[in-house]
Amino acid sequence: MPPRGVKKGTKRARQYEHIKDSQLERGSSEGRAEEIAARTVNKERARSGEATAASALSRADISSGRRGGLRSHRGSGGRTRDQLYNEARAKGIPGRSRMTKAELEEAVGRG
DSSP, X not given: OOOTTXXXXXXXXXXXXXXXXXXXXXXOXXXXXXXXXXXXXXXXXXXXXXXXXXXXXXXXXXXXHHHHHHXXXXXXXXXXHHHHHHHHHHHTOTTGGGOOHHHHHHHHHHO
């Protein structure tokens, strides 16, 4: 079921179903797939002015499709610095707070 405010048969409803199906094919749970699809559709609605209220970040941030395209097929390079930092913290790597993204990638890769 698409998010509130999205009518059946509209472009956004089809977009929601497509994203949800893609996530399910990738192995996500039903709930996670629905959440990702709803968040993506809501953000696109906000960016295009379809939503009644939109946060500043939704309007100013890079689009969901562009972000996915930038991070696809890049292996470990696609992770953000924060994601690398959290992985380094989980592995107990010392000095991680002073590391750059490249240093974190190297430390996490060998850690």
